[in-house]
Amino acid sequence: MDYDVIIIGGGPTGLNCAIAAHKENLSYLIIEKGVLVNSIYHFPINMTFFSTSPVLEIGGIPFISHGDKPTRREALEYYRRIVETFDMNIHLLEEVKNIAEKEAGFDVVTNKGQYSSANIIVSTGYYDTPRLLDIPGEQLPKVKHYYDDPHVYIGMDVLVIGAANSACDVALECHYKGANVTMAVRGDDLYAKVKYWIRPNIENRIKEGSIKAYFNTTVKEIKDGSVILVTPEGEIEIKNDFVLAMTGYLPDYNFLRKLGLEVNTEENCVPAHNDESLESNIPGVYVAGVICAGLRTNKLFIENTRDHGEKIISDIVKKREHAEVV
Ligand SMILES: Cc1cc2nc3c(=O)[nH]c(=O)nc-3n(C[C@H](O)[C@H](O)[C@H](O)COP(=O)(O)OP(=O)(O)OC[C@H]3O[C@@H](n4cnc5c(N)ncnc54)[C@H](O)[C@@H]3O)c2cc1C
Numbered sequence: 639m640d641y642d643v644i645i646i647g648g649g650p651t652g653l654n655c656a657i658a659a660h661k662e663n664l665s666y667l668i669i670e671k672g673v674l675v676n677s678i679y680h681f682p683i684n685m686t687f688f689s690t691s692p693v694l695e696i697g698g699i700p701f702i703s704h705g706d707k708p709t710r711r712e713a714l715e716y717y718r719r720i721v722e723t724f725d726m727n728i729h730l731l732e733e734v735k736n737i738a739e740k741e742a743g744f745d746v747v748t749n750k751g752q753y754s755s756a757n758i759i760v761s762t763g764y765y766d767t768p769r770l771l772d773i774p775g776e777q778l779p780k781v782k783h784y785y786d787d788p789h790v791y792i793g794m795d796v797l798v799i800g801a802a803n804s805a806c807d808v809a810l811e812c813h814y815k816g817a818n819v820t821m822a823v824r825g826d827d828l829y830a831k832v833k834y835w836i837r838p839n840i841e842n843r844i845k846e847g848s849i850k851a852y853f854n855t856t857v858k859e860i861k862d863g864s865v866i867l868v869t870p871e872g873e874i875e876i877k878n879d880f881v882l883a884m885t886g887y888l889p890d891y892n893f894l895r896k897l898g899l900e901v902n903t904e905e906n907c908v909p910a911h912n913d914e915s916l917e918s919n920i921p922g923v924y925v926a927g928v929i930c931a932g933l934r935t936n937k938l939f940i941e942n943t944r945d946h947g948e949k950i951i952s953d954i955v956k957k958r959e960h961a962e963v964v
Contacts, residue, residue, distance in 0.1 A: 642756050646759065653697075664951065785808045788812050790880075800886070894929075
């Protein structure tokens with residue numbers, strides 16, 4: 639067997655699991671299909687976390703940030719230092735394609751090779767799969783499911799779809815950079831859990847009319863130079879250069895099912911797992927991090943999944959000790 643455990647995904651959770659494995663002297667390999675902490679790398683360029691830095695710390699390594707809440711850039715540096723400090727065994731830019739169960743353990747097949755491991759941790763997050771609108775025009779290049787740099791939107795007519803924290807953040811940042819921002823909100827208000835330091839600002843911009851918000855509104859079609867909105871007053875067509883669809887993300891269920899993981903369709907499509915050990919329906923395969931919440935992506939985040947590594951590794955160690963005794 640090449641490893642005691644292979645960790646799929648080099649996000650905060652994958653690194654956290656690696657630290658737990660290291661502490662128990664288990665051999666491990668993290669396989670990450672993108673760059674280190676690929677999701678965070680692709681977060682908006684000027685993004686500030688909603689968590690304070692101490693509650694994001696892993697492995698007892700202090701997370702130093704200039705403000706109370708760290709920026710994306712500070713987080714990238716933090717995770718880089720984590721990998722360096724623990725001299726982590728990580729393969730970047732290598733994608734896991736499948737796993738195959740063997741008589742003992744698993745073969746992990748990637749686009750670059752194959753490795754055997756006694757256990758697998760699937761910590762693949764959700765940021766690679768946007769929730770699509772499924773409307774005509776969604777495939778146009780002006781439609782973005784990922785927001786990066788506001789500079790692009792200076793002087794442009796921008797439609798922001800959504801009403802949660804990301805949508806409000808994006809609407810405000812683009813507005814302050816000189817975009818003409820319109821929001822399309824499906825419900826009759828902004829998301830109830832919009833952070834307390836964002837809500838008054840966006841509400842006041844909407845009230846004064848500097849950001850135009852359509853509530854109880856859906857987007858029917860996106861065209862080259864306009865969008866069609868269905869508002870309570872009927873359909874309207876407004877001028878548009880860019881659509882920023884901040885409608886959230888979901889775990890890659892095709893990938894999870896390909897691995898053989900069962901998904902609880904009755905309960906927010908949560909990948910089946912034991913709450914204590916995080917072991918999935920396949921003995922020896924564990925799920926970790928934000929994917930454990932399935933479609934309820936606002937339920938789990940870095941802050942409240944930092945115990946996942948320890949839970950899983952202690953289960954692996956317990957089973958190994960038991961096997962040795964038997
Ligand atoms: C804009 C935004 C702001 C957020 N702010 C906060 C915050 O302030 N505080 C907080 O606690 N949480 C926050 N979250 C939530 C949390 O930070 C992220 O979801 C976090 O990245 C989750 O960590 P993870 O390791 O579980 O998943 P991810 O960070 O998404 O890591 C999964 C990794 O798996 C890799 N991967 C996927 N499939 C494969 C494959 N087949 N082979 C190899 N690698 C693969 C991906 O490339 C990715 O790097 C935020 C989320 C977003 C979107």
